[in-house]
Amino acid sequence: MIDGPRIAPRSGTAKQLVVFLHGYGADGNDLISLGREWQGLLPDAAFVSPNAPEPVPGHPMGRQWFGLTFRDPDERWRGVNKAQPILNEFLDAELAKNNLPSSALALVGFSQGTMMALHVGLRRAVSPAAIVGYSGVLVTPSNQEAAKKAAEEIKSRPPVLLVHGDQDEVIPAQALLLSAQGLGGMGLTVEWHLSQGIGHGIDGDGLRIGGAFLQKAFRGR
16 A cells, blocks of 8 residues: 655645645645645645655655656556555555545546546546546557547546646647647546746646645535
């Protein structure tokens, strides 16, 4: 079972659960500070930021949801599928720990964590309240026939917010538009924001927009 840092709800009683999924080479401490920034907007939310299950080869302090060689067009697809049951087990355990229904869950990812949030969130039996993805991409198989079958796996259609820096040197900003188009084609409602002058990171505008999006989504529940 994976684990990571937590922030208890400011109100004292959890009514929502926000799970942060960090990027390649980081760990749960990388995103948990977002919870402190959002506590004013989401006083009833418990925040948790699990460490990904695998160490990054050659970097013992870094973690990864799955390995990357950048030599195989389908390694991301195999990676998200391999890590899916690990993350689902963690999500179910955290919801049970907080006595919350699956609909009280929101997923917030960064980079590789966004890949996981979108892949797992759309395949949950009960739709999460929302998914926020920073600097990531919707992972699909490279084969067109396999991509059609993958779309048939979608069980949930939560509201999705995608945020990306227009100067991202790791995952180009075009990934935002391609992901939004792909999600829209599967019947999801997608909002997006392109942060001007920002590379592979989260700026103040992205942070503010993400918090407001979650607040609105939870109120809708």
